[in-house]
Amino acid sequence: MPIQKVTKNEIIAKALNVFSNKGYHNTSMSDLAAEVGLLKGSFYHYFISKEELMVQILESIDYELKSNVYPLAFHKQYSASKRMKLFLKGLSKVVIHKNGGCILGNTILETANLYPSFRHLLTTIMDGVVQSFANIYQELYSQEQAQILAQQTLMELEGAIMFSKLYSNPSIFQDFQKRMIQRVETDS
Numbered sequence: 001m002p003i004q005k006v007t008k009n010e011i012i013a014k015a016l017n018v019f020s021n022k023g024y025h026n027t028s029m030s031d032l033a034a035e036v037g038l039l040k041g042s043f044y045h046y047f048i049s050k051e052e053l054m055v056q057i058l059e060s061i062d063y064e065l066k067s068n069v070y071p072l073a074f075h076k077q078y079s080a081s082k083r084m085k086l087f088l089k090g091l092s093k094v095v096i097h098k099n100g101g102c103i104l105g106n107t108i109l110e111t112a113n114l115y116p117s118f119r120h121l122l123t124t125i126m127d128g129v130v131q132s133f134a135n136i137y138q139e140l141y142s143q144e145q146a147q148i149l150a151q152q153t154l155m156e157l158e159g160a161i162m163f164s165k166l167y168s169n170p171s172i173f174q175d176f177q178k179r180m181i182q183r184v185e186t187d188s
Contacts, residue, residue: 008056011036011046016057020097024054024110051115054107058121061103064094065128073132080139080184087132088177091157096173101165105158129154140184153180 014035018027029050033043047053069090073083095104104125111118130150137146160176163169 006036006038006046008046009060011043012053012057012060015053016061016103017097019054019057020101020103020106021099024050024107051117054111054115055117055121057103058107058118058125061094062121062125062128065091065125069094070128070132073135079186080136081181081186083136084181084184085177087136088180091129096161102158102161105161126154136184140186149183156180 011032015032018031018035022031027050029043030040032050032053033040036043038046047056069087072086072090075083075086078086095102097103104122107118108122108126112122113119130147133150133153134143134146137149140146141149156176157180160173164171164173
């Protein structure tokens with residue numbers, strides 16, 4: 001295999017796809033090195049462990065969400081339904097992968113009780129998602145009700161992703177998105 005020169009960001013992007021498809025525990029350093037086009041020994045030059053790589057992936061997801069996705073839920077110049085639509089589209093683009101479902105949900109199920117560093121980052125990310133949904137709902141509901149709806153929306157989102165994957169039926173997730181947008185539509 002030819003040795004390629006790659007950046008850490010390129011490795012993170014390609015590794016995200018491998019983890020999304022194979023899961024954390026079923027992914028080996030050899031799998032990751034092969035995906036990037038590096039020899040396994042060369043891969044360790046960039047990341048000393050699979051755990052370190054996953055932490056950096058989660059940090060990059062957190063950064064992307066904070067920079068480009070969460071703000072969509074806070075654009076008060078848009079209606080709640082427009083913000084919901086934009087937020088769901090942005091969130092989907094960052095965390096949902098074609099063959100692997102949601103990298104966040106998958107990683108939570110597989111690692112949350114085993115790796116405190118993952119759990120901390122995943123909690124931070126999920127709290128950000130909930131707060132973004134709550135901000136959208138606060139246009140129509142009390143703060144307390146908005147928080148409850150936000151948590152329920154995140155749970156339903158993960159369930160819709162899971163069922164879409166299980167039944168190979170993307171319309172399940174599309175229907176979820178439509179329901180969430182309808183939930184915040186007003187006649188005004």
